[in-house]
Every structure is written in structure tokens, then in C-alpha cells.
Amino acid sequence: MPRKLRPWLLSAPALLLVLLFLGLPVLSTLATTFGDPKGPLAQYATFFNSRFRMTVLWRTMEVALITTAVSVVVGFITAWVVAQAPARVKSLLIIAAVFPLLTGVVVRSFAWLVILGKNGILNDFLLWIGVISEPLTMLYTKGSVIVAMIYLFVPLMILTLVGVLEGIPQDLTDAAASLGAKPGAAFRQVVLPLAVPGLIVGSVLVFTGSFTSYATPQLLGGEGQMMMGTFLYQRAMVTFDWVGASTIAAVMVVVTLTTVLIMSKIARRVNPMAG
Amino acid sequence: MKQRIHPLLVAFAVLVFFFLLGPLVIILGSAVSDTSYLTFPPQGLTLRWFSNIFEISAFVRTMKTSFLLAVGGTALSMAIGIPAAYALARFRFQLPAFLGNIYVLPILIPEIVLGFSLMKTVAIGADVPIMLALLLGHALIVLPYCVRVVGASLNSFDFSIEEAAVSLGCPRWKAFFTVVLPNVRAGIIAGFILAFITSLNDVSVSIFLTGPGVSTLPIQLLAHMEQFFDPTIASVSVLLMGVTVAVMAIVERTLGLTFLTK
Structure with a gap:
């Protein structure tokens, strides 16, 4: 084959798959939202003026932000401990974090269904030790969705941050210490700034992942705690309102893409290693 | 540190x-x-809940579908992802830099949006058979893993070995199969297995492309959970965790699990 064309011929099948079966369908979904006879933005006016839709949007934002914040704190502390652990312990801990990560969302959400249910394990336990006299309603609340979401994303955060923390050269903290920095100061002034880009990458993964999740809010939130993902599904497959569903899809795409773009720009700017 | x-x-x-x-x-x-x-x-x-799985024909059927889909979708994705990753690594300066970003679009676009769009445009709009639409959807969501993991191996591959084979008279395609591929075997196996588990566990794309006739195991599990609450679901979950263990063992033997922290 001709020399110049070779790289393109090799790339063509993969490019075609993405452009034909992702680019085209997604663009067509976005395009249908502007086709309203009342004007191109009529669907969006409906969306942003509807109290119910805005409740779903804000609830999704809230759940995703809380999940991200908790995952950052929990993930960072845990990753810090894992990174300092002796090699053998460290590889065991990494296995312990990878295992839930590679186990499916349905299985992991199901576990919380068993734990938080009315006759679930947590209620059984609390009744048994006598803290409560009647089972609590924990399932189908915002809290249950958030707990399961944190459970879903903490392993991802830990693994992302372990890699980042391991990449910080020992020399830097040694140098800080030899120049008289107390461990706390060295951590704040050397380690933390170097970990910021990793924290941002991890946060973006967790935020977009929880913002667009479907199975977890479906199982643990139900109708009462509808989130963008479950709302999109309900509009598309239960009420067959495809234009409405497409508008929800467009809002999801805009929120996730802006988050990714803005945060990756910030990550690049604050990266002390990038000079 | x-x-x-x-x-x-x-x-x-x-x-x-x-x-x-x-x-x-x-x-x-x-x-x-x-x-x-x-x-x-x-x-x-x-162990009766485990044998009960095989009494429920919906589980047996969807297990087969999910397995075939994961193998087929990943194989398709690898078949087109390996050449793409090779082109990116080998002809780095002849291809525009944004090309690599196109292959990760399936991660960037929310999966549920992709599933809905595929249903609307491909399965119903273009009347593509549901099984084929599922296969394409799964090939798409695993493409980033195929390109990225194989690409990571290719980036540390010394292409002068390939050039040596070619300059000694080996045809290019043969050099690709006998010199390049064996050297990045670890990346291909690890990429394949990570893609496989991603496809096997997928919910957000499959949920739109399954119906009364065709379904996948996670979708069947979801449906089952909403009606019954017996230990059969737990035993299917345990089987799936067994698959996870096998996947981890293979990744550990090829690229090492620490690869996942990079």
C-alpha cells in the first residue's frame, strides 16, 4: 500500500466505528433537541423551567459532588497509607482495591440492597444490639444512593492516587526534611501540591461517573430519588418521549464535557512538574 | 516516598x-x-442456590449471550484497535495528535447517552438487528481499553527490530505478525481481559438494546432483583466475582496489577 496512506488505512476501521456508531448517533440525539416547532431552544426552556426536571438535575449534582468530595478525602488518606506500606502489604492492598473495581456495578449495588433493606443486615444488627426498636427505612433514600456511590468510586480514587503518590520522588521529601521542614510542612508544601493534578483527574472520573450512573440510582434510589441517568431511561423507555430524553442526554453531555475540559485545563495549569 | x-x-x-x-x-x-x-x-x-441458577432458563440464556457478546465485542474491538494503536505509536508524526483522543470518546460521552443514541439511531432508525447493535455498542465501549493498553505496550516497543526484519527482506505484514505482535503480547492479553470484564458487566449501553428476546446477564439480574429477593442473585454474583478473580490473575501475570495504578 502507498506509504503516505498506510497510517490512515490502519486507523480507518477504528475511526469509522467511533464516527459511525458513536459520533453520528450522539450528534443526531443532540440535533433532535433543536427541532422543536416553537423554536430551537424550546426544549431547553421546558427543561429549565420545569421544577421536577430541575430537582432531578440538582439532586444528581448534589449526589455526584458529595460522592466526589468523600471519595477524594477517603481515597487520598487510604492511598497515602498504601503508598507507604511495605511492598508485600502494598500489593495485597492493591489487589483488595482492584477486586471491587472489576466487580460489576450491579453486583456491588446489590450488596447494598442486602445491607440497607428493611429486613437487611444493618437493620437486623441494630435491632439486635438494641439501638433501635423498629427497622429504619434506609433504602430508596438519597443517603443510600450516596453510600453505594461512594462504595463504587473509592477504589478508583485509591488506585489513581497510589500511582500519583508513588510517582513523587523520595528525594523531594528528603530534601525538604534536610532543609528543616517538619513532616507536616513537607507534606503540605511538597507532597500535596504535587498530588493536586492526580486529585483533579480522580475527581473528574468520580464526578462524571456518578453524575451519569444508571444502575445504582435505579436499584437504591428508585422512583423517589430519580437521577439524570434513571430519568433519561424512564423518558426514553417508559413514556417514549424521545425528544425529552434527548434533552436530558444533551444536558448530561454538556455537564460532563465542560467538567472534563475545565478541570483538565486547571490540572495542567497547577501542575508544578509541568514548569 | x-x-x-x-x-x-x-x-x-x-x-x-x-x-x-x-x-x-x-x-x-x-x-x-x-x-x-x-x-x-x-x-x-x-450450594443449592448455585444449582438453582441453572434451573432458571433466563439466567442460562443471558449468561451465554453475555459471554458471546464480551468475547465477540472485544475481539472486534481488538481487531480494529490494535492496528489503530500501532499506527499511533509507529507513525506518531504523520498522524494528527487529536486522533488518539477520538478513540477515548466512548469513555468521555456518558455511556447511557451512547446506549440511548444507539437504540434510537442504529437499532430502530437503521433497523440494525438487536444482537448486532449490542455487539457494536460493546465493541465501542471497550475500544478505549484496547487502544490504550495495547498502545502502552507499543510505546515501549523498539520499532528498529521491526525495521531490521523488513530490511532483511521480511514483508511488512509478516513483520507485523511475527515481530511486533509477539512483543506486545502481554499488553494484548491484559487489554483483552480488561475489555472482556468491562463488556461483561456493562449495564448502561445494554439496557437500551435488550428486550424480551435478547438480554444480557447484568440486565437480567437487575430485572430479577426487582421481583425476587432470594439467594439465587447472590450466587450469580459470586459466579461473577469468580470471573473477576480469574481476570485479576491474568492481568497480574501479564502486565501486573500495578499497571492499573498508572
Whole structure:
């Protein structure tokens, strides 16, 4: 084959798959939202003026932000401990974090269904030790969705941050210490700034992942705690309102893409290693 | 970076790992409980819930579908992803830089949006058979893994070996199969297996492309959970965790699990 064309011929099948079966369908979904006879933005006016839709949007934002914040704190502390652990312990801990990560969302959400249910394990336990006299309603609340979401994303955060923390050269903290920095100061002034880009990458993964999740809010939130993902599904497959569903899809795409773009720009700017 | 860490932080990390593994242990326990409802710690020991899986034809059928889909979708994705990754690594300066970003679009676009759009445009709009639409959807969502993981191996491959083979008269295609591919075998196996598990566990794309006729195991599990609450679901979950263990063993033997922290 001709020399110049070779790289393109090799790339063509993969490019075609993405452009034909992702680019085209997604663009067509976005395009249908502007086709309203009342004007191109009529669907969006409906969306942003509807109290119910805005409740779903804000609830999704809230759940995703809380999940991200908790995952950052929990993930960072845990990753810090894992990174300092002796090699053998460290590889065991990494296995312990990878295992839930590679186990499916349905299985992991199901576990919380068993734990938080009315006759679930947590209620059984609390009744048994006598803290409560009647089972609590924990399932189908915002809290249950958030707990399961944190459970879903903490392993991802830990693994992302372990890699980042391991990449910080020992020399830097040694140098800080030899120049008289107390461990706390060295951590704040050397380690933390170097970990910021990793924290941002991890946060973006967790935020977009929880913002667009479907199975977890479906199982643990139900109708009462509808989130963008479950709302999109309900509009598309239960009420067959495809234009409405497409508008929800467009809002999801805009929120996730802006988050990714803005945060990756910030990550690049604050990266002390990038000079 | 090795430093002494405060015991309180260690205690916190221990609690986090309890939190991560506890729920999975609970599933394991409730799958062997000799009760008709889900409970933990298990009361009595039985394997009947495992044999019960095979009594429910929907589980058997969707298990087959999911397995075929994961193997087929990943194979398709690899078949087109390996050449793409090779082109990116080998002709770095002849291809525009944004090309690499196109292959990760399936991660960037919310999966549920992709699933909905595929249903609307491809399955219904273009009347593509549902199984084929599922296959294409799964090939898409695993493409980033195929290109990225194989690409990581290719980036550390010394292309002068390939040039040596070609300059000694080996045809290019043959050099690709006998020199390049064997050298990045670890990346291909690890990429394949990570893509496989991603496809096997997928919900957001499959949910739109399954119906009364065709369904996948996770979708069937979701549907089952909304009606029944017996230990059969727990036992299917345990089987799926078994697949996860196998996947981890293979990744550990090829690229090493620490690859996942990079």
C-alpha cells in the first residue's frame, strides 16, 4: 500500500466505528433537541423551567459532588497509607482495591440492597444490639444512593492516587526534611501540591461517573430519588418521549464535557512538574 | 516516598478496606445460606442456590449471550484497535495528535447517552438487528481499553527490530505478525481481559438494546432483583466475582496489577 496512506488505512476501521456508531448517533440525539416547532431552544426552556426536571438535575449534582468530595478525602488518606506500606502489604492492598473495581456495578449495588433493606443486615444488627426498636427505612433514600456511590468510586480514587503518590520522588521529601521542614510542612508544601493534578483527574472520573450512573440510582434510589441517568431511561423507555430524553442526554453531555475540559485545563495549569 | 505514618491514618485505611470488602463477603455468605431469603451470617450451608441458577432458563440464556457478546465485542474491538494503536505509536508524526483522543470518546460521552443514541439511531432508525447493535455498542465501549493498553505496550516497543526484519527482506505484514505482535503480547492479553470484564458487566449501553428476546446477564439480574429477593442473585454474583478473580490473575501475570495504578 502507498506509504503516505498506510497510517490512515490502519486507523480507518477504528475511526469509522467511533464516527459511525458513536459520533453520528450522539450528534443526531443532540440535533433532535433543536427541532422543536416553537423554536430551537424550546426544549431547553421546558427543561429549565420545569421544577421536577430541575430537582432531578440538582439532586444528581448534589449526589455526584458529595460522592466526589468523600471519595477524594477517603481515597487520598487510604492511598497515602498504601503508598507507604511495605511492598508485600502494598500489593495485597492493591489487589483488595482492584477486586471491587472489576466487580460489576450491579453486583456491588446489590450488596447494598442486602445491607440497607428493611429486613437487611444493618437493620437486623441494630435491632439486635438494641439501638433501635423498629427497622429504619434506609433504602430508596438519597443517603443510600450516596453510600453505594461512594462504595463504587473509592477504589478508583485509591488506585489513581497510589500511582500519583508513588510517582513523587523520595528525594523531594528528603530534601525538604534536610532543609528543616517538619513532616507536616513537607507534606503540605511538597507532597500535596504535587498530588493536586492526580486529585483533579480522580475527581473528574468520580464526578462524571456518578453524575451519569444508571444502575445504582435505579436499584437504591428508585422512583423517589430519580437521577439524570434513571430519568433519561424512564423518558426514553417508559413514556417514549424521545425528544425529552434527548434533552436530558444533551444536558448530561454538556455537564460532563465542560467538567472534563475545565478541570483538565486547571490540572495542567497547577501542575508544578509541568514548569 | 517512604515516611512514618500516624497510626490513626493506618486505622482509617484498615476501616476503608473493611468497607470495600465487607459487602462482597456478605454476598458470598448469603449465597450459601440455607434459607429462602437473603441473610448474613449464613444459616446453614448449601450450594443449592448455585444449582438453582441453572434451573432458571433466563439466567442460562443471558449468561451465554453475555459471554458471546464480551468475547465477540472485544475481539472486534481488538481487531480494529490494535492496528489503530500501532499506527499511533509507529507513525506518531504523520498522524494528527487529536486522533488518539477520538478513540477515548466512548469513555468521555456518558455511556447511557451512547446506549440511548444507539437504540434510537442504529437499532430502530437503521433497523440494525438487536444482537448486532449490542455487539457494536460493546465493541465501542471497550475500544478505549484496547487502544490504550495495547498502545502502552507499543510505546515501549523498539520499532528498529521491526525495521531490521523488513530490511532483511521480511514483508511488512509478516513483520507485523511475527515481530511486533509477539512483543506486545502481554499488553494484548491484559487489554483483552480488561475489555472482556468491562463488556461483561456493562449495564448502561445494554439496557437500551435488550428486550424480551435478547438480554444480557447484568440486565437480567437487575430485572430479577426487582421481583425476587432470594439467594439465587447472590450466587450469580459470586459466579461473577469468580470471573473477576480469574481476570485479576491474568492481568497480574501479564502486565501486573500495578499497571492499573498508572
